[in-house]
Amino acid sequence: xxxxxxxxxxxxxxxxxxxxxxxxxxxxxxxxxxxxxxxxxxxxxxxxxxxxxxxxxxxxxxxxxxxxxxxxxxxxxxxxxxxxxxxxxxxxxxxxxxxxxxxxxxxxxxxxxxxxxxxxxxxxxxxxxxxxxxxxxxxxxxxxxxxxxxxxxxxxxxxxxxxxxxxxxxxxxxxxxxxxxxxxxxxxxxxxxxxxxxxxxxxxxxxxxxxxxxxxxxxxxxxxxxxxxxxxxxxxxxxxxxxxxxxxxxxxxxxxxxxxxxxxxxxxxxxxxxxxxxxxxxxxxxxxxxxxxxxxxxxxxxxxxxxxxxxxxxxxxxxxxxxxxxxxxxxxxxxxxxxxxxxxxxxxxxxxxxxxxxxxxxxxxxxxxxxxxxxxxxxxxxxxxxxxxxxxxxxxxxxxxxxxxxxxxxxxxxxxxxxxxxxxxxx
Numbered sequence: 569x570x571x572x573x574x575x576x577x578x579x580x581x582x583x584x585x586x587x588x589x590x591x592x593x594x595x596x597x598x599x600x601x602x603x604x605x606x607x608x609x610x611x612x613x614x615x616x617x618x619x620x621x622x623x624x625x626x627x628x629x630x631x632x633x634x635x636x637x638x639x640x641x642x643x644x645x646x647x648x649x650x651x652x653x654x655x656x657x658x659x660x661x662x663x664x665x666x667x668x669x670x671x672x673x674x675x676x677x678x679x680x681x682x683x684x685x686x687x688x689x690x691x692x693x694x695x696x697x698x699x700x701x702x703x704x705x706x707x708x709x710x711x712x713x714x715x716x717x718x719x720x721x722x723x724x725x726x727x728x729x730x731x732x733x734x735x736x737x738x739x740x741x742x743x744x745x746x747x748x749x750x751x752x753x754x755x756x757x758x759x760x761x762x763x764x765x766x767x768x769x770x771x772x773x774x775x776x777x778x779x780x781x782x783x784x785x786x787x788x789x790x791x792x793x794x795x796x797x798x799x800x801x802x803x804x805x806x807x808x809x810x811x812x813x814x815x816x817x818x819x820x821x822x823x824x825x826x827x828x829x830x831x832x833x834x835x836x837x838x839x840x841x842x843x844x845x846x847x848x849x850x851x852x853x854x855x856x857x858x859x860x861x862x863x864x865x866x867x868x869x870x871x872x873x874x875x876x877x878x879x880x881x882x883x884x885x886x887x888x889x890x891x892x893x894x895x896x897x898x899x900x901x902x903x904x905x906x907x908x909x910x911x912x913x914x915x916x917x918x919x920x921x922x923x924x925x926x927x928x929x930x931x932x933x934x935x936x937x938x939x940x941x942x943x944x945x946x947x948x949x950x951x952x953x954x955x956x957x958x959x960x961x962x963x964x965x966x967x968x969x970x971x972x973x974x975x976x977x978x979x980x981x982x983x984x985x986x987x988x989x990x991x992x993x994x995x
Contacts, residue, residue, distance in 0.1 A: 617667060617699045618883075624706050626716040627883040634885050644718035644785040647711060652753050652792040660747045660796065660803050663708035667700055669742040672765060678738045688736035690914055691897045693762065693774075695890030698723055700744050701758045701778040708748040708756065709782065709794050720787035723889045724755065726920035727777040727813060736773065741765045746776075750810020751796040755781045757810040777813065787884050820919075825969045837975075838968045845961055862959040863907075865967045870903045874932035887926035896920075896947040899934045907960075908953035916950045918977060948977050 622628070628637040649655045671678050671688070681692050705721045736742075746760030758778045763770035782791045798804040822828075830838065847855040858864065874895055882888040897917075904912035926932065962968040 617696075617703055621699065621703055621706070621883050624703075624717050625720070625883045627885075634881075638786075638885055641716070641718075641720075641785040644714070644716060647714050647718040648784055649792045652795060655792060655794045657795045657797040658708050658748070659799055660749065660806070661799075662710075663704050664747040665700065665704055665707060665745065667696070667744040669696065669744070671737075672739050672741045675739075682738050685911065686738060688738050688742070690736075690901075691894030693736075694729075694893040694897060694917075695888070696744060697729075697760055697762075697776050697778070698888070698890035698893065700746055700760060701776075701780060704746050704748060704758050704760075705756050705780045705782070705793075708751075708796070718785045719791050719793070720783040720785060720884055721780050722783060722787070722884070722925075723922050724779045724781045725817075725922060726893070726917060727757070727779055727817070729774055729776045729917035731774050731915055732772045736764060742773075743770050748796060749777075749806045750813070751793055752814070753792060754790040755779060756793055757813065759806065825973055830969070830972055834972050834975075838962070838972065841961060841968075841971075856963065858961060859959065862961050865960050865962045865971065866964075868903065868907050868960055870899060870906065872899050872934040874934070876926060876928055876930045876932055878928050881928050885928065887928060887930065887932075889922055892922075892926065892932075893920060893947070895932065896934060897949060900947065900949040901951070904949075904951040904953065908951075908955060908957040910953050910955040912951035912953050914949060915952050917948065918950075918980070919948045948974075950978060 626637055626641060628634045669677070669681075671681060681688050683689050701723060702721050706717055706719070709717065709719055709721075711717065741764070743763045743765075744760060745763070746758055748756050749759040750757035756779070758780060760776040760778065762773040762776070764773050765771075782793045783789065784791045796807065798807045829835075844859055845856045846853070847857045849855075872895070876887045880888050880891045897914075901912060901914070960971070962971045
């Protein structure tokens with residue numbers, strides 16, 4: 569089961585937006601090392617990037633041959649390092665990649681990325697970022713003596729995606745760039761940026777931070793990755809930020825509402841909300857009345873069901889993480905649209921956790937509460953509405969914890985700003 573959390577507010581209400589800066593990459597789209605995203609057929613949405621990944625892993629594009637190809641990866645165990653000390657250090661520029669999405673110069677690409685409002689589908693961008701992040705990590709851990717990589721690199725979580733207040737036109741080329749910014753023993757942080765062509769230059773659109781983990785050639789256990797050596801004060805700061813991010817994630821996890829009780833301030837918030845819904849005529853805890861311009865949380869849900877076909881598999885024969893993100897995002901967008909009564913715009917994405925792999929053939933329940941289920945991914949999206957939105961009130965203790973969790977994520981965004989509709993992104 570996927571849980572897609574969404575937070576919604578109205579334009580002009582002092583929406584919080586992250587304050588992370590962007591360093592714009594090289595502007596020449598013809599620079600060596602750029603992979604062009606284009607479609608050879610309707611079933612492949614990131615042709616060169618995904619093909620490069622298949623080549624690195626030795627995966628087959630044929631569903632019937634895929635199992636055999638994965639069996640052959642067992643022979644790569646001898647290339648795995650026994651410790652990180654035996655691996656050569658790498659530089660940030662060793663993993664730097666640029667990817668061009670030529671929506672302007674190749675108009676036949678537009679339909680797959682196009683919304684009915686003539687903007688770019690953000691769900692497709694999530695898919696592209698996921699593929700790029702994996703490829704960047706393979707570049708960092710490249711073994712020149714081996715034709716195929718013995719590592720199985722998978723997405724562990726999306727730490728943050730910050731929007732830079734730029735609208736996305738479906739008629740202008742888009743460029744992605746990124747590199748490994750921090751390395752642990754078996755995990756890597758990847759920084760990625762997205763730009764869109766405006767006039768003669770690529771302007772920043774978003775800044776993304778993904779965390780990837782390395783597994784052995786059969787994807788059964790952890791594997792060591794090459795250490796990373798910063799070469800400048802700027803790179804040292806990026807590496808230091810990666811260490812801080814790791815510590816923040818650990819601290820955030822330790823204070824999860826699934827592990828610890830709410831704080832005194834949060835308990836007061838929930839109790840005051842509860843008191844505001846009591847019917848003054850009955851003086852009873854059982855009689856609940858909604859305040860004006862409010863809805864019960866249980867009445868704001870939407871659900872969807874997807875059959876996980878082989879078409880959506882990744883290079884390791886599991887369901888592609890980018891597909892999961894796209895489906896969760898589009899459901900969250902639809903929920904925000906239905907709840908707010910107008911088209912919402914994404915402000916930030918944070919704490920997407922890939923807890924368990926999803927097998928091909930699975931039934932994918934999004935926000936499902938039917939029968940037995942297993943939570944494999946948790947998503948957090950923050951949207952802004954162009955209209956005033958109603959308040960949402962929890963009825964149960966469980967819903968109160970969801971409310972507080974959403975409040976925590978909303979408050980974790982850094983700087984206040986007023987966002988304009990034309991600067992934001994739709995699905």
